[in-house]
Amino acid sequence: MTMTGYVPKFATFAIAAFVHTAAFAALMDGSYVASAPGVWGSPVETTVVVKQGKIADISFKHNETEGVGSRALDVIARSVVKTQSLAVDAVSGATASSKAALMALSVALQKAGYQASNGVKNTVQTAFGDASTDVVVVGGGPGGMMAAIELSRAGKDVILLEKLGVLGGNGTFTSTYIQAGGTVVQAKHKSTDTTVEGFAKYLSGYPDTDPVMAQTVAPESKVVVDFLVENGADLDRIFKPFAHAPSDGRAPGLEITKTFTKALEKEKVDVRLNARATRILMKDGRAVGVEVTPLSGKPYKVTAKAVILATGGFSASKEMLKQFAPEAAVLGTTNSAGTQGDGHRLAQEVGAKLTDMGKIVLNPSTYNANGTQISFTALRFTSGGIMVNQSGNRFIDDTSNDKTGVTQAMIKATGGTGKAFLIFDQSSVSKLAIIKDYVQKGYVLHDKSLENLAKRLGIDPKGLANTIAKYKTYAESGNDPEFGRKTFGCKFDTLPYYGVKIEPAVHATLGGIAINTKAQALDQNGVPIKGLYAVGQVTDSNLGRHNVNVFVPPSFARIAVREILKETK
Known part of the structure; x- marks a missing residue:
C-alpha cells in the first residue's frame, strides 16, 4: 500500500487536540459551567470545580453515545484533573466527543480566569494525500x-x-x-431448537423475505456472533427465537x-x-x-x-x-x-x-430527549409493561414485534398525535440495566402512588387504574382476551410504578x-x-x-x- 501522509490506526486528528504548554496559572475558586455541541448536536455540558486555585473536579451532562462518547468524556475529565492542563489526548474513536468536551472545558475555565489565547490551539486534522x-x-x-x-x-x-x-x-x-442460530452461546445453554438451518427457516417465514437470501445469511450470522463472543462480547442472555443480548440487560x-x-x-x-x-x-x-x-x-x-x-x-x-x-x-x-x-x-x-x-420500519416506543429519540423497545419485548393513551386505555398487544402495526394502532388510539405512555413497575426496571440507566438519566417518572404517577404524566387516573386492574387479572390467568398478549413479564406487583411519555420514530429504512x-x-x-x-x-x-x-x-x-x-x- 502506498500513500502520502499515512498515519496508522485511528489518527484522524492530531493527538493533542488542545494544547497548553504549562499547567494552569492560579484559577479563581468556584464552580463553573459551560457547554459545546456534541456529536448528535445536543450539548455536552461540563461543570468544573476549582479549589485553592486548582481544578478539583470535572463532571459532564450529555447525550453522547454510551460506551463511546461517554468513555471519552470520563477519560478526559480524569486526565485534565490529573495534569491540571488541557494538553490531553483526544480519545481514539471518539474524537468529536473529545473535541466537544475540551471546548466546553476551555470556556468554563475562562470563567475561572484561564486565558484561552495562551496556548489553546484549534484542532488540526491530519492531512492525507491520494x-x-x-x-x-x-x-x-x-x-x-x-x-x-x-x-x-x-x-x-x-x-x-x-x-x-x-x-x-x-x-x-x-x-x-x-440474532443468529447455532452459536456458541446457544450451545453453552444447551438450546436444541436454535440451529443455523432453523434460523434460515425462521427468517424465511416472514413477509418479503427471499428464502435464498435467508439461507445465504444464516450461516454467516452464527460466525458473526461467535466472533463477537470469542473477542469478549457479553451476549450470554438468549431469549425469543435466536436472540442474544448482554447478561445483565444492557x-x-x-x-x-x-x-x-x-x-x-x-x-x-x-x-x-x-x-x-x-x-x-x-x-x-x-x-x-x-x-x-x-x-x-x-x-x-x-x-x-x-x-x-x-x-x-x-x-x-x-x-x-x-x-x-x-x-x-x-x-x-x-x-x-x-x-x-x-x-x-x-x-x-x-x-x-x-x-x-x-x-420503512417505525418504532412506537421512543422517548424524546431534547431531540434525541431514546428507544424503549427492550422493555416492551422482554420485561413487559403496558402502553396506554391519555385516557389510560390499552390499544394493542403491548409486546408485539410488529413495530409499524403498533405505531398505526398508537396513532389511531391517540387521535392522530401518536403521543402515548409506557407504564411498568420495579420488576421491569430490575431486569434490564438499560432501563435502570434511563431512569437515572431522568427519562422516566416513578411514584409509589399510581394516581400521582398518572397525574404527573397527564393520564386520566381512573382510566389507568381500571386498565391496570384488568391487566393484572390477565397476567394472573395468562390470557389477554382483549389483545391476545402472550407474555406477562410485568404484573404490577412490585412498587414503585414507572411511566414514560413515548412517541413514534423512524426505526429503519428497508430500501x-x-x-x-x-x-x-x-x-x-x-x-x-x-x-x-x-x-x-x-x-x-x-x-x-x-x-x-x-x-x-x-x-x-x-x-x-x-x-x-x-x-x-
Whole structure:
C-alpha cells in the first residue's frame, strides 16, 4: 500500500487536540459551567470545580453515545484533573466527543480566569494525500468494521472511511438483541431448537423475505456472533427465537461496537474518521476507489481493487424521507445521525439500482430527549409493561414485534398525535440495566402512588387504574382476551410504578441498493457492477424487516470479503 501522509490506526486528528504548554496559572475558586455541541448536536455540558486555585473536579451532562462518547468524556475529565492542563489526548474513536468536551472545558475555565489565547490551539486534522489500497470500505458500523477486520486477517491492505468522529454507526444504537442460530452461546445453554438451518427457516417465514437470501445469511450470522463472543462480547442472555443480548440487560450495541473497535485496533487497520466518501471512482465499468472529503483539509482519492459500501440507511435524512416516505418525514429517528443515505446516492450515481425505497420500519416506543429519540423497545419485548393513551386505555398487544402495526394502532388510539405512555413497575426496571440507566438519566417518572404517577404524566387516573386492574387479572390467568398478549413479564406487583411519555420514530429504512447473494451491487438490469459491493441497510437485502437487525451488515460483509478474495487472488 502506498500513500502520502499515512498515519496508522485511528489518527484522524492530531493527538493533542488542545494544547497548553504549562499547567494552569492560579484559577479563581468556584464552580463553573459551560457547554459545546456534541456529536448528535445536543450539548455536552461540563461543570468544573476549582479549589485553592486548582481544578478539583470535572463532571459532564450529555447525550453522547454510551460506551463511546461517554468513555471519552470520563477519560478526559480524569486526565485534565490529573495534569491540571488541557494538553490531553483526544480519545481514539471518539474524537468529536473529545473535541466537544475540551471546548466546553476551555470556556468554563475562562470563567475561572484561564486565558484561552495562551496556548489553546484549534484542532488540526491530519492531512492525507491520494492513496492506493487493496479494498476501501465506506462506513464504520458493524458491517464496515467486520469487512475491514476480515480483509486485514486475509493479508489485504484496507482503508476504512467513516464520516463521523466515532465508529459504531447504527450498531451502537442497538437496544434489543442480535440474532443468529447455532452459536456458541446457544450451545453453552444447551438450546436444541436454535440451529443455523432453523434460523434460515425462521427468517424465511416472514413477509418479503427471499428464502435464498435467508439461507445465504444464516450461516454467516452464527460466525458473526461467535466472533463477537470469542473477542469478549457479553451476549450470554438468549431469549425469543435466536436472540442474544448482554447478561445483565444492557443494550447489546455497546458490546458490539466495543468488540469490533478493539479487533480493528488489534489488526492495525487504517481507520480514517471524519472522512466522507463523496464519489465512487469508475474505470472501464469497474469501481476502482472513492473520492474523499475530510472534515477539514483538501479532498483526496483512494484507489482500490474493490469498494464496499456499508453506510447504513437514510432514517436521519429528512430530504430522502420526504422523497420516498413523506408520511415519516415529520418524525425523529432512533438511528445514528450518520444515516443520511450517502451510500444510496453514491451507488445510484454509478448506475446501481435502488429498490423498495418507500419501505420503512417505525418504532412506537421512543422517548424524546431534547431531540434525541431514546428507544424503549427492550422493555416492551422482554420485561413487559403496558402502553396506554391519555385516557389510560390499552390499544394493542403491548409486546408485539410488529413495530409499524403498533405505531398505526398508537396513532389511531391517540387521535392522530401518536403521543402515548409506557407504564411498568420495579420488576421491569430490575431486569434490564438499560432501563435502570434511563431512569437515572431522568427519562422516566416513578411514584409509589399510581394516581400521582398518572397525574404527573397527564393520564386520566381512573382510566389507568381500571386498565391496570384488568391487566393484572390477565397476567394472573395468562390470557389477554382483549389483545391476545402472550407474555406477562410485568404484573404490577412490585412498587414503585414507572411511566414514560413515548412517541413514534423512524426505526429503519428497508430500501436500498439491489444486491445478489454475493453482496455485489446490481445495475438497472440486474447485472453486478464490477468491484462494487454493498452490505447492511444501504441495501435491499430481500430479508424483509429482518434487514434492520444488526446481524445483517457483518454477515453480508463476510460474504463480500469472500467474493473479493476470490477475485483478487
